[in-house]
Amino acid sequence: MPMDKTFDAARAEPEIYAAWEAAGAFRAGANARPGAESFCIMIPPPNVTGSLHMGHAFNNTLQDILIRWHRMRGFDTLWQPGTDHAGIATQMVVERQLAAEGNLTRREMGREAFVRKVWEWKEHYGDRIVTQLKRLGASCDWDRTAFTMAGAPGDTRKGHENSPNFHDAVLKVFVDLYNAGLIYRGKRLVNWDPHFETAISDLEVENVEVDGFMWHFKYPLQGGQTYEYVERDENGNVTLRETRDYISIATTRPETMLGDGAVAVHPSDKRYAPIVGKLCEIPVGPREHRRLIPIITDPYPDPDFGSGAVKITGAHDFNDYAVARRNNIPMYRLMDMRGHMRDDGAPYAECAARAQEIAEGAEFTEAEVDTLNLVPDDLRGLDRFEARRRVVEQITAEGLAVTTRADDPRLGRAARKPGAEGAEAEVPLVEAKRIMAPFGDRSKVIIEPMLTDQWFVDAGKLARAAIAAVEDGRTAILPEQHRKVYFNWMRDIEPWCISRQLWWGHQIPVWYDEDGNQYSATSEAEAVAMAGGRPLTRDPDVLDTWFSSALWPFGTLGWPEETPELKRYYPTNVLVTGFDIIFFWVARMMMMGLHFMREVPFHTVYVHALVRDEKGKKMSKSLGNVMDPLDLIDKYGADAVRFTLASMAAMGRDLKLSEARVAGYGKFVTKLWNAARLAEMNRAKPVPGFDPAGAAEPLNRWIAGETARAGAAVDGALKSFRFNDAANGLYAFVWGRVCDWYLELAKPLLADGHPAQAETRATLAWVIDRCLILLHPFMPFVTEALWGQIASREKMLIHADWPEGGAEDPEADREIGWVIGLIEEIRSVRAEMNVAPGAKVPLVIVEAGAAEAARLEAHAALIARLARVPQMIRADAPPRGAVTLSAPGATLCLPLGDVVDIAAEKARLEKASQKLEKEIGGLSAKLSNEKFLARAPEEVVEEQRERLEAAQSEAGRLKAALGRLAEMA
Structure with a gap:
């Protein structure tokens, strides 16, 4: 069946995702080679109340790229998913729902009945964010989906084999820390939300x-x-x-x-x-x-x-x-x-x-x-x-x-x-x-610093090991500036307030007798036994959400049980997270992991930047500049959204996202699809065991080397978390090297009767396959669709073998590189000199070495077609009005005297150059003004820098063009 003319993302994406799930493609260990090294990422658990926003899309795209890349390389991978019970947020949502339905209030209903209502809400709405992550293409092991309240009273899935009893882990951690003197009750100043009547964390204060x-x-x-x-x-x-x-x-x-x-x-x-x-x-x-x-x-x-x-x-x-x-x-x-x-x-x-x-x-x-x-x-x-x-x-x-x-x-x-x-x-x-003024991020009322009795963790003692682990390199934090932030926080750490005056959450496992004596135990029966049978009252408060999520790297793997997963996947490899929770979550996972597991929870923390709007402003509903990733997926497909985010993920630099950029990468999806269709139309099918490195045609050996270099560059970039370099390198390779050059240069070789037709068909199919493999971690849907349409395969693309190494051919590189360079030079000169597209300008050969002369002869038809050179003329010297081309080993030129009005062109370029110089002067002065740099918003300063860089680049181009005109005079 012939390929569709276009890729219908809306139809294909859910079908492809369902096929992946049906095949168990995401399960822990899927596609692992015998004895493979493990690679594990713990998803930062989104709030159970949440819906997918651009920050989620960015964060999870980066994680999925790493997971798919390692899975294709044969690692024993696990991307552990799950959600956070989000104490205050969830309680607020359910209370509002009760009010809207005219039901009893929380206090009228009573604690037990209210908690049952929250569990009902969670069962009904709690998987919304998971469904949305699937639309993005996230390849988590969904069968292992964890929940930070799993196993707590009221959980209907208690004991589910694929959902670890997180509640038991939380209680054990509390009791152990309490018995070690690292948890205590005391009176300290906290952020108090008068609306919810609870202490809240700094992160919940705006x-x-x-x-x-x-x-x-x-x-x-x-x-x-x-x-x-x-x-x-x-x-x-x-x-x-x-x-x-x-x-x-x-x-x-x-x-x-x-x-x-x-x-x-x-x-x-x-x-x-x-x-x-x-x-x-x-x-x-x-x-x-x-x-x-x-x-x-x-x-x-x-x-x-x-x-x-x-x-x-x-x-x-x-x-x-x-x-x-x-x-x-x-x-x-x-x-x-x-x-x-x-x-x-x-x-x-x-x-x-x-x-x-x-x-x-x-x-x-x-x-x-x-x-x-x-x-x-x-x-x-x-x-x-x-x-x-x-x-x-x-x-x-x-x-x-x-x-x-x-x-x-x-x-x-x-x-x-x-x-x-x-x-x-x-x-x-x-x-x-x-x-x-401090406002509660949920209640929107002014927060009151309040001196109250709360439960605290002695974070200062736990922080020592967490500081040492980063100092000695057991855990690396990237980019470097966030390492300093981590140390600043950890070395000046305050006791951690872990109690909240809520009903939804892990109730603090402490009971009191009539004399106020405390008994901390994992069950009431155990506490009563400790109290000698005296009547006890349980502490009504619940634990801070960050307390339970601090156990995420090992609690999700079955701890405190010694499970096979815990042995295999802990410590995890990398945590991908935002800068705003380095202290609230990352540091606390470090403290808990080192205390209870005696090992760091992750070897690397990659801290990504913020997704802003195209002007560099933070997205917010009040500004009306929020971009919904689901809307963009509906319009352009998940692949375009993912590739856009990856291409902009420069380490330590905020993203300036625009819909136009997403639309641009939507065209890249189309470009890839059209390249595969071209291969199909030329009857190019994968040949088992074929290696273009041994091809007779230099062009086919050249593209094999280009492909090897592209793969090595992707590997190097992803190993150092340079997602943007990996994505942009692939874009340049697929669009530039493959589509713009190889497909064009190969057309004559694919013609019927050409002796290299079979070899070139095999090479073209091989190249398209390699493009699909290399692009798959970034654009999983369209690549999987093409993989299945091009040929009948033993495995889905998600489990295809990642290419390692590859031969490069220096001789083919020199030959094809020289031809491409010449064509690009001719095109550049014509554009700079404002030569009309239809103008016929011959190529004058003044001098050429043996190898260069052979290349000109062998590729004359290609050069004529792609550089719009109607003929090649030999001459003893450059004719008057000619522009010399940059062509190593040869003296070549374009006679433009008869097609360019030198005086008019010079006047045009000088006018444009003067205007640019004025703009450069103004921008340079502004960026040298300390008051401007100190007072202007960061995004405005960055915009001015980008304008200056663009103006300087254009000024350089105009200068080169004026130089060519001087040569022609």
Whole structure:
């Protein structure tokens, strides 16, 4: 049956994928040679709530390229798939679904019933991302699909042979770390989401620039004390000297002033030296119960920012928390779990009195401080933002706001115009400014730093081995700059908060008796036995999602059981991941793998860059520049999308993706298809055992050598994770060497009656086969389709043998390379000189060596057809108006004097050159401007660099063309 005229990706892709699955082509060990070395990649598990986005498409394309390449090379491969239970995201989705359906709320339903609902949702929707990955062509061993909650209570697939009981692994890890003293419960500052009422990780916090305010307030000194406040310029000259009875601070969160434990200044700040150690008054709350707090020194305050004095509220700010810990400052929690001001505990007067004793030196405990509610009675229970409004109102009414002129530009829109009525009046200094505010990425509410009791891993101890493993090379991190990021994080690591106040997740395996004693066990029965039969209550919290996913490299292989897969595939070979989770996931897998397996979880971490839009901007729904990979697959096919991403995967450089580029590689798919059709039309069929290295025709030996070089280049590039070099090299080989040159040069040899017809048919079929094999990891669908259509095969292409080595023929390379070079040179000169396409220009042979003369004679017809040379003329010297060609071993030229208006062409080129030089000057000046480089967005700077590079390249081309014109004059 003849081939279809075009490749119908929409029809063919699902059929091909189904055939792969039916043949078990993706299974662990498929196509492995006897005694083969293993090659394993663990997929970064997408959230079970997720759908395929461009980041997934990029990440999984790179993994699939590596897996298919190794599978064809006979390695014992495993690409381990699976999904993450995504605690907060999944709980949110199910709660919204319940609300939309008018069902009971989570709390009305109860924990057990709600968790059952989540499992039902997971069974119904949880495989969506897997289905979408299959559309991309991902060749994972789907029979082994893992889930980070597999085996947990409610799992209907519990004990499924191909889904390891991940829950048991998680519980064992927790208990073992707890017993080793590496997990403990304590009170620390965490990111608190008031909407979900849970702690969240830094990765789940989005820092967004918003319009905000900075209020400036006075903290009066105790008892009306005064001091001389002096400001100086950088030369030491006094610019301000006045007597003050206060110290001023600036804050964007006035409601937190109620919990201040101190005011800090820098030790070198001489302005405040006279009052360090004294007490100042928090300017809010009932007058008779105003608290006094100490003025201390600490390296944290910046003397050049604001007033140089910083209020320290350790329970509600991460920087303040560090200062408070260094200086033993009490940390007073002001808010409840909903983000409302506390409404519990003793009356304010009683709490404030005890806090005053502490400020004056009384001993205190962390537990006692947590009971003290320092929110005044009239503010208790208020939403934090309403409390902010009232605090500002009260301080301003009392005259304790720092003031400024009404025309101060810092007031923003509230500022009066200079010279306007009332412009000189004094008003409270409330700076209008852009501030960074932390939002929950799911809840979209402002996150509150909160001092709460949580479970923590002593990450500092676990990090030591993980640092050493990268230092000594057991695990390589690529590109190099991410190695430095890894070390920076790991060497300054904080305790890892692993508890979450959710219901969906691995419930923490700790039980408490009535006295508060803790019992950590893998089951309640075991805990009860440890407690001597006393009644126990289980900790209601669940584990951070990152805790369970940190076990991914060995938990998916059956650990803690000593399974054959664990022995065969751990440590894994490479992890392909994004830069944003180096710390949250990569570092934690390193820590857990080394602690429990005594080996690194992977030998290489390849950190890929970000997929941006064509202008270099990050894709986001708000910008409307999100490109959906599924839409692109629908339009252009998975192969075009995959090849586009691979071709742009330069190590350490973000991708600038455009639909036009995907469309361009869609044409490459068509080009490959047409090349195979040309082979079919010429009755070129694979000949078993045929090797073109021994062909009689130099052209066939040449393409054999080109193919060998292309294969070696792909191998070298993929071994060093240069995906773009591999893809672009293949593109240049297939489109350039094979389609543009070999197919054109071979046409005469394929003609009926030519003595080299059979050999050339066999060579053409061999070359097409090699193209399909080399392209398969990048473009699996079209290559598999062609493989099956060209001939009847013993194996599918996915299991075809990857070529190793290959003969090169220097003599054939020289001959064919010389001919191609001459044709390209003639074409280039005609284009540079603006010669009309239909103009007939002969080739003048002034001088030629024996070998070159033989080549000209042997390939005269080809040169005439492909270079549009109607005839070859011999001459003793170049004729007037001729352009000399670059042809080693020969003096050849094109007489263009009669077809080119030299004066007009020179004027055109000079005008274009002058315009380019002006553009180059402007771009160079801009890129030499330090202010531009510092202030302009990264994508804008990169765009300017690319424009400069393109302009310089074009200027070089114009210069060469002007040089040729000068030669003709």
